[in-house]
Structures are given as C-alpha cells and as structure tokens.
Amino acid sequence: MYLEPGTWEDAESLVGTVIAEQVGADPVNAPMVRQYLESLEWDSAAWNDPGDGLAPMAPSAMYMTFGMPAYWGPGDPPLPDGSLAPFPFGRVPAPGSTMMATQTDVTFAAPLRDGDRLHATWRLVGVTRKTLAIGDGAFLDFETTYRNQADEVVAVERTSTFRYEPVTPDDE
Amino acid sequence: MTSERRDDALRIGAKIAPVSIHLTFQRMVMIASANRDFAPIHIDREYARRSGADDAYTNMMFVMGLMQRTVESWLPGARLTALKQLRMTAFNRVDDVVTCRGVVHAVDAGGEVAAELWLETSPERKTAVATASISVRDVAD
Numbered sequence: 001m002y003l004e005p006g007t008w009e010d011a012e013s014l015v016g017t018v019i020a021e022q023v024g025a026d027p028v029n030a031p032m033v034r035q036y037l038e039s040l041e042w043d044s045a046a047w048n049d050p051g052d053g054l055a056p057m058a059p060s061a062m063y064m065t066f067g068m069p070a071y072w073g074p075g076d077p078p079l080p081d082g083s084l085a086p087f088p089f090g091r092v093p094a095p096g097s098t099m100m101a102t103q104t105d106v107t108f109a110a111p112l113r114d115g116d117r118l119h120a121t122w123r124l125v126g127v128t129r130k131t132l133a134i135g136d137g138a139f140l141d142f143e144t145t146y147r148n149q150a151d152e153v154v155a156v157e158r159t160s161t162f163r164y165e166p167v168t169p170d171d172e
Numbered sequence: 173m174t175s176e177r178r179d180d181a182l183r184i185g186a187k188i189a190p191v192s193i194h195l196t197f198q199r200m201v202m203i204a205s206a207n208r209d210f211a212p213i214h215i216d217r218e219y220a221r222r223s224g225a226d227d228a229y230t231n232m233m234f235v236m237g238l239m240q241r242t243v244e245s246w247l248p249g250a251r252l253t254a255l256k257q258l259r260m261t262a263f264n265r266v267d268d269v270v271t272c273r274g275v276v277h278a279v280d281a282g283g284e285v286a287a288e289l290w291l292e293t294s295p296e297r298k299t300a301v302a303t304a305s306i307s308v309r310d311v312a313d
Contacts, residue, residue: 032206035202035205035206036206036207036237038202038206039199039202039203039205039206039207040193040203040206040234040237040238040241041193042237042241042245044241044244044245046244059237059240059241059244060240060252061233061236061237061239061240061252062207062237064207064233065206065207065208065233068208071210082211082212082219083210084211085208085209085210085211101232101260102259103257103258103259104232104255104258104259105254105255105256105257105258106236106254106255106258107253107254107305108252108253108254
C-alpha cells in the first residue's frame, strides 16, 4: 500500500476532515451477488430479488465491494502487479512505512437494492500516538459513510488502523 | 418455526448454529474475485509466505460475509444489523476449515439480539471475534 509521507502533526491537522470521496465502480447487481453467494456457498432465498427494486438483493456485508472504485479505468496507466484494493487508508500524510487494520465497527443502516450506486465519504476521526512492541506509530481512526444514489446511508464503518515503523533487530 | 423453537433459540446462552467452509485455494480465489480484493496476500501463496504468513489468507470482507451467512441461516428472518469490535486475531489460510460460531448474550423486548460471534479453525484457534446486533423482528413464531 502506498503511504503518503508526512509528520504526525500533518496527520493530526486532518482529524475531523474528509480525506476522500469515492464512488463504487459497479452498481448493486444480480450477477455479482450470485458470484458472492457462490463463493461462500450461501444458499438463501433472501437474496432472490423479485425484480421490484424494493426488496434487499445483496447481503449487507457486500457494502465494501459495491463501494469500491475501479482498480483501473480508461485513460489510466497500466495497473502495476500486486495492486491493492483502491481504498484511501494510506492517503493521510504521516510517518511509518507499515499500516494494518486493528478493529472495525460497522452498522448496516439500509438494505442494498438492485441498481444502487454507492458512494463513500472517508473521514479521519482520530490520531493517537502509541509505541507498541511492533514499532513506534499511531492509531489512525477512520469513519466511512456509505450512501446510495438517493443519499440514504446504507452502512457506517469505523476502522482503527495502526501506522508505524516496524522495529528492526538493530533497534533492539 | 414453532414458537417453542424460536424461544429456545433466543434464550441467553443459546448457541447460534455453526457454519463451516473449507478454504481450498480455488475457493480463496473465488472469494477474492467475488469481493474484489485482489491483494496478493489473498491469492498468491508464495507472496504471502514471503510476507511472513504461513500461506495466503482471507480478508475482513470474508469474515463479515461468513458472520452474516451464519446469523441469517440460524433463524430465517433474522437480520445482521451491526458488528462491533470486529477483530481478526489470526489468519484464515489455505486449507483451513473455518467455522463461524456464536452465543446469544442478550435479547430485548423490541426484537434485538446481542450475540458474540467468532471464527475458528479449531477450538483452540479463534481467527476473528465480534459482537453482533441482530434484528429478529421478522422471525416467524
């Protein structure tokens, strides 16, 4: 993951601000839902959309999939091998060459319906400096609100990450 | 579902029916493709080993999906409304048989259930834990 270099003061100055707005590459659609259910061997009539556009048709757990931008689009340079999912966790300028998620809270506020186009607002909500056994760094807390095309909130996720410089044998 | 069976499922301490899935490498690729997370740690076994893991492993989206599948297979009409303090505590790796289990902690009169959910690859090895909020208002008597 690319991590924007900077200082802890840079990161702290962004607390409370929107760091990214993203639009999902694909609307909620039956073929992707079917493939998702297949991958988990999930046999459920709950996701058989009657076609009225009102019944939920995708498991709520797919909110990140349908809120994810494309890895590549027309006009973009070739995608480098090994690219990660295009989420903006690394866009906060800060020290530390490594980042990992430590905890997630998510609330599913509304169903995912056929044709929904999700957009996500990413906000940095906390920076807490901490030294752990794995290295010196800080917890960066993100709150991401996923809305559909009617601006209805479908999911709110709060993820804590730890960004740090790993301890090397020379440091010990 | 009979009213007795529903009440038995919704008592404090009741176990949520477990769901297991065998993570063959083929399935891991299917999961990564379906949730669109193509990070090499999920689909490249050599890359994952070079990064320090035992093998390729699944992501948070897999954990959430298996938890939702477990809750909503347990009681028809039950709906997962939130996962709190969700943490991955170990990797779900190629060839692991991952089981999602749960225990009911609280039931309120409004039809909301609080439950502990976890994934494990053996009774001694939990790979993810969370506190779930589950709506059972639409579960038939």
